[in-house]
Amino acid sequence: MKQTKERVSFIDAFLNYWKKPFNFTSTATISEYWWGQLAMLTGLLAQYTILMGFYQSMIVSGIRVLGTIGTILICILMVWLLLSSLALFVRRMNDVGFKSTPILIWLLLVAIVLVFNNGNLIWLILNCVVYVIQVVLCIQKSNAFLNAKPGVIFRSKTTVSYNEDDDHRKES
Numbered sequence: 409m410k411q412t413k414e415r416v417s418f419i420d421a422f423l424n425y426w427k428k429p430f431n432f433t434s435t436a437t438i439s440e441y442w443w444g445q446l447a448m449l450t451g452l453l454a455q456y457t458i459l460m461g462f463y464q465s466m467i468v469s470g471i472r473v474l475g476t477i478g479t480i481l482i483c484i485l486m487v488w489l490l491l492s493s494l495a496l497f498v499r500r501m502n503d504v505g506f507k508s509t510p511i512l513i514w515l516l517l518v519a520i521v522l523v524f525n526n527g528n529l530i531w532l533i534l535n536c537v538v539y540v541i542q543v544v545l546c547i548q549k550s551n552a553f554l555n556a557k558p559g560v561i562f563r564s565k566t567t568v569s570y571n572e573d574d575d576h577r578k579e580s
Contacts, residue, residue: 416440422447429491435503436496441546444496451489455482500546505553505562518542 416424421443424436436444462478465471494515501511521538525531553562 416443418443418446422450425492425496426451426488429488429495432495432498433502434499435550436499437503437550438500438547441496441500444492448489448493451485451492455485455489458482458485497542497546503550504545504548505551507562514542 416437416439421440424440425444425447459478459482462474462481466475466478497515498511501514518538521531521535525535
């Protein structure tokens with residue numbers, strides 16, 4: 409099985425992160441995933457900067473509409489960051505060799521942990537366990553589980569090729 413592009417540059421990964429929040433079907437290499445995580449942190453920093461800038465302007469000028477505009481921009485950026493991060497995680501799990509069903513179950517588990525987290529020690533431990541498992545899954549090599557028995561969880565062996573037009577590898 410030949411993979412023609414294993415490493416993705418920071419610029420390509422950064423652009424893919426911001427331009428492909430609805431792409432859940434292709435794959436993402438390890439480097440693209442981690443550069444994408446850095447892009448997410450950049451987005452969070454930008455979000456914080458925008459929010460603080462608008463709130464400082466609102467306090468100094470006394471114009472409350474600036475706070476409303478800042479809040480709307482932050483909400484839009486937050487949704488974009490969430491969709492981009494989810495898409496990047498799903499593409500990474502596709503690259504590792506998972507089918508869609510276990511990925512959806514995993515995302516549901518993460519959502520349950522985040523929604524019902526009430527600050528209790530048990531939820532904090534569960535949250536840490538969930539994220540440690542997620543990091544372990546994301547650092548696996550491409551097609552790491554293709555030797556496993558295909559079924560509900562894992563994909564069957566397929567060839568992976570690099571599509572120049574789409575800037576990432578696709579199954580064929």
